[in-house]
Amino acid sequence: MSAPLIPEQRQQELMRLLRSAGVLSIRTLTELMDVSHMTVRRDIASLEDAGQVISVQGGVRLAEWSQISPPRERESRAHLELPRKRAIAEEAAALVEDGMAIFLDAGTTCESVVPFLAARSDLTVVTNDFFTVKALFEHPSIETIHTGGSVDVSSGSSSGPLAAATVHSVNLDLTFLSTGTWDIEHGVTTPQTDKVTLKQTAMANATDTVLLADSTKFGTFERFKVAPLHRLSRIITDAELPASVARSIDDAGTLVDRVPLRG
Structure with a gap:
């Protein structure tokens, strides 16, 4: 010892x-x-x-950490932690099988999954993210459904009850959930209630829910709770999440994949 x-x-x-x-x-x-x-x-x-x-x-x-929240503008976030996002996205895409209907939550990590879906057939992707829809234009064989709803210009996405109603009408095999804040105590959190409604609906309508979140977002939380970590089927993050944290989450019943960065 x-x-x-x-x-x-x-x-x-x-x-x-x-x-x-x-x-x-x-x-x-x-x-x-x-x-x-x-x-x-x-x-x-x-x-x-x-x-x-x-x-x-x-x-x-x-003390030196800016009191301003991490950049919310999509153009700024798109350039943050790119190797982590790509590694997580590739691991996530490996869970997708031909014929599935999946939900891709708003955010650059979920958007990064799109290129890795090219080889799948008979795939349906539901998303609330306009940038993800644009990325899917390159893959016309994938049936794409945008949720509609209230538009958030800063994130390039939509949410709220109208978006949730669209998601509710689709039987999903997999929901890929994104978040800017997650920890063991508070689970997955978000700053907006409209996002809670959409994320919880996507979880409820899916056979499995997988959180895609890099380790830099761990240990922080926002005001509104989406779900405790034990409600998730799996978490895909990067290898810099401490092994002790991953074990704690595993012990509570949710598998954690700590993905090494691709060289």
Whole structure:
């Protein structure tokens, strides 16, 4: 058994985790570092006194981390974490079989799945993402259904009850869910209630739901809950998600695929 870390070592590890995620919840830190809530809070207090971190509701963030949310403009997000997105997308596409009906949620990671579907036949793709629809123009053999609904110009997608009604009318084999925020305590979350409605409908109408989310988004949460992680069939992420976190999620009943980056 390895010796417990001294406070300075723990605080260095806490800073390393925050540099990867930006913001982490207290509970996530206790699980990642295998220490008590009180120990984490003491370490955060020390780092906060040193001006390195700032406490937020339920967690902590880097002091130098911008208080502005990660870029919401689609053009900006499309260039973030490209190797991770492609690796996750290729792994996700391997789950798709000929003749399936699948839902691709809005977002650049789900959009990245499209090129890997080219070899499938008799495939139906339902999506609320306008960029994904455009990408599917290159694959006319794939039947494409856009959900319609209330348009969010910044993300290039739609959501709300009209979009959910379209999804409800299709029997889906697979739902590929996206998110900008996920953790063990809060599950999959979103900042907008319209997105909750659509995502939950896509989950309810599918035989299996697979979350596509890279590790940089882990440990953060938004106001509205979509689903706890145990409600998912599988999570596909990258290999930088700590193995201890993946084991915790596996133990709760959801398979986690930690995909290495393609070289």
